[in-house]
Amino acid sequence: MALSTGDQSQAVRNGLRAKVLTLHSMNPRVRQVEYAVRGPIVQRALELEQELCQGVKKPFTEVIRANIGDAQAMGQRPITFLRQVLALCVNPDLLTSPSFPDDAKKRAERILQACGGHSLGAYSGQPSGIQLIREERGGRYIERPNNVFLSTGASTPSVVGLLVGWARATRHGVAPSPSPSTTLTRGTLGRRWRSLQVDYYLARERLLGLDVSEASRCAVQGAWALATFVAVCHQPGNPTGQVQTRECIEAVIRFAFEERLFLLADEVYQDNVYAAGSQFHSFKKVLMEMGPPYAGQQELASFHSTSKGYMGECGFRGGYVEVVNMDAAVQQQMLKLMSVRLCPPVPGQALLDLVVSPPAPTDPSFAQFQAERQAVLAELAAKAKLTEQVFNKAPGISCNPVQGAMYSFPRVQLPPRAVERAQELGLAPDMFFCLRLLEETGICVVPGSGFGQREGTYHFRMTILPPLEKLRLLLEKLSRFHAKFTLEYS
Amino acid sequence: MALSTGDQSQAVRNGLRAKVLTLHSMNPRVRQVEYAVRGPIVQRALELEQELCQGVKKPFTEVIRANIGDAQAMGQRPITFLRQVLALCVNPDLLTSPSFPDDAKKRAERILQACGGHSLGAYSGQPSGIQLIREERGGRYIERPNNVFLSTGASTPSVVGLLVGWARATRHGVAPSPSPSTTLTRGTLGRRWRSLQVDYYLARERLLGLDVSEASRCAVQGAWALATFVAVCHQPGNPTGQVQTRECIEAVIRFAFEERLFLLADEVYQDNVYAAGSQFHSFKKVLMEMGPPYAGQQELASFHSTSKGYMGECGFRGGYVEVVNMDAAVQQQMLKLMSVRLCPPVPGQALLDLVVSPPAPTDPSFAQFQAERQAVLAELAAKAKLTEQVFNKAPGISCNPVQGAMYSFPRVQLPPRAVERAQELGLAPDMFFCLRLLEETGICVVPGSGFGQREGTYHFRMTILPPLEKLRLLLEKLSRFHAKFTLEYS
Structure with missing residues (x-):
């Protein structure tokens, strides 16, 4: 490999050769990948945690x-x-x-029967996951278990991403990436995505008949990402927590059909609907009920996981993608790509089985299961409400109702001098705000600029997950910090 | 999207529009991916299993x-x-x-303490995996847990692949792919790989001082794959089961250093060494012991998993990659890519902890653990020996000693008329043989052409994993089938 002069002289100074693999020889597209949710602010949070462990004094006791x-x-x-x-x-x-109830034992036996060698330690016989589990999922709406591909949390969607998101995208120099998340898509599509985003942004506002208020702008922006021939929809929305109406979903489907877009529906927050009058409608179900020409033709892949919802089992990395109206030959290619990974984690597959097919009312475990499930969802609903209330009381912070999912996406006013200071530091203004927040309070949130927001507005995404009383303290602490920050730069 | 005339007329005939996502609009590189171990022969095996389930009569009762x-x-x-x-x-x-021994409880408590919320259900706080587990691994040879990245079985290596294998490769039109396996690398690198393979093949034979006999050719071919600036080494070898000597590994390291190759060492079979006099040497340990200029400079990534070895826990998808002498900025990029996947499955991380740090002799579980471990490895050694013996008794089949890993890679003589017949069918001759074998005996093995083999020779890869007496019957059945097949086409 030819070395640049700089590399060579550096190497000579060190008495070492330059590395084979450097930022220059590395796949250049990797550098373009951005992932806000685990970006530099999280790196700093990790460092702060380590400093706290080492006894370094901070204005907070935990991150x-x-x-x-x-x-x-x-x-x-x-x-x-x-x-x-x-x-x-x-x-x-x-x-x-x-010590275990009978229905738990029966379920375990049933799952083990479907495993290779009756063990979670075998690969699932099919790369798309254990047949039984795909059948149980498939059986809810369709008779096509072959359309269900179990996955490693949200990573199998990357297989669809590989087929569709990257398909056209690669022609425009888009990086291969292991996730189809909006954020990443935006990162990898770079400027091209941003210009498309603007084009479709207005089109969608007209299409959906939304009021072009700040609230709906945020909602639209949070809920959508459009690449060259793929539309990604998060429902309920991430980061904005908006739950789309059935009419809205129908409009999206018609729009995708007319524009010839392959629809990717991220439905991992389907259990997390809190607002009175809001209801989760799956893209697939709505599509099926729309009848011709949509039902039999519109191509769709919808995603679900065991990570969110009432179960919150992120660590098991269970999930699935279900495809509708996908070209049979493309579907074969998808299966081939999945086979290279051998299979998704089998414990996560087992967990998914329980999620798609929970205890029935006649099962001994039903009452406890239902009580635990409701308790989690009721607490989340209370936290959603609390978040909106506390933020909207704070001057300079406004927060839409958290209708679903598990995040608030409040808008914050930042004084012009803070914006200037951020620019001097080469930071997005909301990144500057969030970094200061982290350093002074230990609260780690994601700057809105990581998700995309209307030019000149500033937001952050914060989960509603801390325990209720702790969340109240955090929200108040954050509001006070914002007031202090505003004063400092006024 | 513009439709080809053929697509359009087909669509018109069906009263449907053509799909948005087709083999033509799809990422064209996806089609180039090949994965022999789960290729068409396995697809057929699945179909046969389903036919057996449905009561279809076959010359065998199980696949x-x-x-x-x-x-x-x-x-x-x-x-x-x-x-x-x-x-x-x-x-x-x-x-x-x-019902559980104390040391098991202590280990579980220790692992849970290191988990977010003390639960396997939280993401690991760092995308590279739980700090404790990386420290335990890191502590074996180095004081740098940050060089250890826990993974989803063999899928995190794809992150390294993304950095290195694809880096140069993309300039030559190589597909992004989720696995760094030799097979896939070959599949995606296509003809370019094949020509490189031939170039380096001879260079390596000279380099390693190997006897250019059929045996060593197979061993070299099985153990190596070379892309543009990456060398992939499987040690012990897959599919050939060869265990490299320390001298051989040193020669490889010198070769990589001189040729400026980034070394990827696949060491997932490190427990699986059976042959008397053979011993596993890790690339990293050998590299460290070679001293300057190699130890401080040669770039290396080595892989291990929980899937093979004595534990055979494939379904949990646990593993890690450890990097040595990697450029710090590249390592940051690697961490960023891993963060997009959030984290590897946490149950697999926990399992890995137990594998890198098994019970100590003073622990209550030690005796049973050690007895079970030894029993598995002793049985594998017996199966390795049996495989070699039975195959070498069969006329027209020759099999190298299975020194390690869990596969035999016997060479089979195929009569010229069988080769012709295969060519008529558009199949590689050994694929034809393996498909016939599957149809007539239910035994599913992988054709050697899927791994690469010397022109004009034919092999297949077969695991040594069935229970000993069942394996004996299989080996004999396979040998008889080969004799019958040879007779049929003579």
Whole structure:
């Protein structure tokens, strides 16, 4: 490999050769990838945690990771039934233990029967996951388990991304990337995406008949990302927490059909709907009910996972993607790509089985399961309400209702001198705000600039996941910090 | 999107529009990906299994998946200690149960303490995995846990692949792919790889001082794959089962250093060494012991997983990659890419912890753990020996000693008329042989052409994993089939 003069002289100074793999010889597209939710602010949060561990004095005693939807990290307890069945699957010696309810044992036996060698330790016989589980999922709306591909959390969507998002995109120099998240798509599509975003932005506002107020702008912006021939929809919305109406989803489907867009529906927050009058409608169900020409033709892939919802089992990395109206040959290619990864984690597959097919009312575990599930969702609803209330009381902060998902996306007013100071530092103004917030309070949130926002406005995304009383303190602390920050730069 | 005339007329005939996403509009590089271990022969095996289920009469009663190294699917029992600790982690209510040994409970508590919210259900706080586990691994040879990145089985290596394998490769039109396996690399690098393979092939034979016999050709071919500036080494070898000597590894390191190649060492079979006199040497340890200029400069990434070895826990998708002498800025990019996936499956991370740090001799579980571990490895050694013996007794089949890993890679003589018949069918001759074998015996193996083999020679890869007596019957059945096949086409 030819070395640049700079590399060579550096190497000579060190008495070493230059590395083979450097930022210059590396795949140049990798550098373009951005992922706000785990970006530089999270790196700094990690460092602060380590400093706290080492006894360094800070104006706070712990770092609060309100940047990521990780319910159990915030203290949410796992649902008993799910963990009982999983423990039985992991260690079948427990099947004779009197400490487990019968339905948990039956479910574990049923899952193990469907596993290679009756063990979670075998690859699932099919790269798209255990047949039984795909059938259970498939059976809810369709008779096509082959359209269901189990996945590693949100990483299998990357397979669809590889087929569709990158398909045209690669012609424009888009990086291969392991996730189809909006954020990443934006990162990898770079400027091209941004210009497209603007074009479609207005089109969509007209299309959806939305009031072009700040609220709906944020909602639209949060809920959508458009690449060259793919539309990505988050429903309920991330980061804005908006829950789309059925009419809105129908309009989106008509729009995708007319514009010839492959629809990717991220529906991982489908359990997380809090607002009175809001309801989750799956893109697939709405599509099916729209009838011809949409139902039989519009191409769609919808995603779900075990990470969000009432279960919050992020660490198990369970999930699936279901495809509708996909070209059969393309679907074969998708299966081939999945086979290269051998299979998604089998414990996550087992967990997904329980999520798509929870205890029935006649099962011994039903009452406890239902009570635990409702308790989690009721607490989330209370936290959603509290977040909106506290933020909207704070001068200079405005927050839309958190109708669903697990984030608020408040807008913050930042004084012009703070914006100037950020620019001097080469930071987005809301990144500057969030970094200062982290350093002074230990609260870690994601700057709105990481998700895209209307020029000249500033937001941050904060989860609603900390325990209720702790969340109240955090919201108040954050509001006070904003007031102090505003004063400092006024 | 413009439709081809053919697409349009087809669509008109069906009363439907052409799909948005087709083989033509899809990312064209996806089609180039090949993965022999789960290729068309495995697809056919799946169909046969389904036919058997439906009661279709076949000349066999079950399909034997000897194509893939999946020990537990072949009946190997999980190691008790590993599953005990995992069950305790999954369901911490069991920590008060008298049925679990104290050291298992202590380990589970230690792992849970290191998890977000003390639960396997939280993302690991760092995208490279739980700090504790990386420290335990890192501590074995180095004091740099930051060089250890936990992974989803063999899928995180794709992150390295993204950086290195694809780096130069993309300039030559190489597909992004989720695995760095030799097979895939070959698939995606296509003809370019093949020509490089030939160039380096001879260079390596000279370099390694290997006897250019059929045996060493196979060994070299199986153990190596070379892309533009990356060398991939499987040690012990897959598919050939060869265990490299220390001298050989040193020669490889010198070669990589002189040729300026980034070394990728696939060491997932490091427990699986059977031949008397053979010993596993890790690339990293050898590199460190070689001293300057190699130790401080040669760039290396080595991979391990929980899937092979004595534990055979494929379904948990645990693993790690450890980098040595990697450029710090590139390592930051690698961490960024991993963060997009959030984290590897946490149950797999927990399992990896137990694998890198098994019970110590003073622990209550040590005796049973050690006995179970030895029993598995002793049986594998017996199967390796048996495979070599039975195959070498069969006329027209020759098999090198299976020194390590879990596969034999016997060479089969195929009669010229069979080769012609295969060519008529558009199949590689060994693919034709393997498909016939599957149809007539239910034994599923991988054609050598999927891995690359010397022109005019034919091989297949078969695991040594079925239970000993079943394996004997399979080997004999396969040998008889070969004799019959040879007769048929003579």
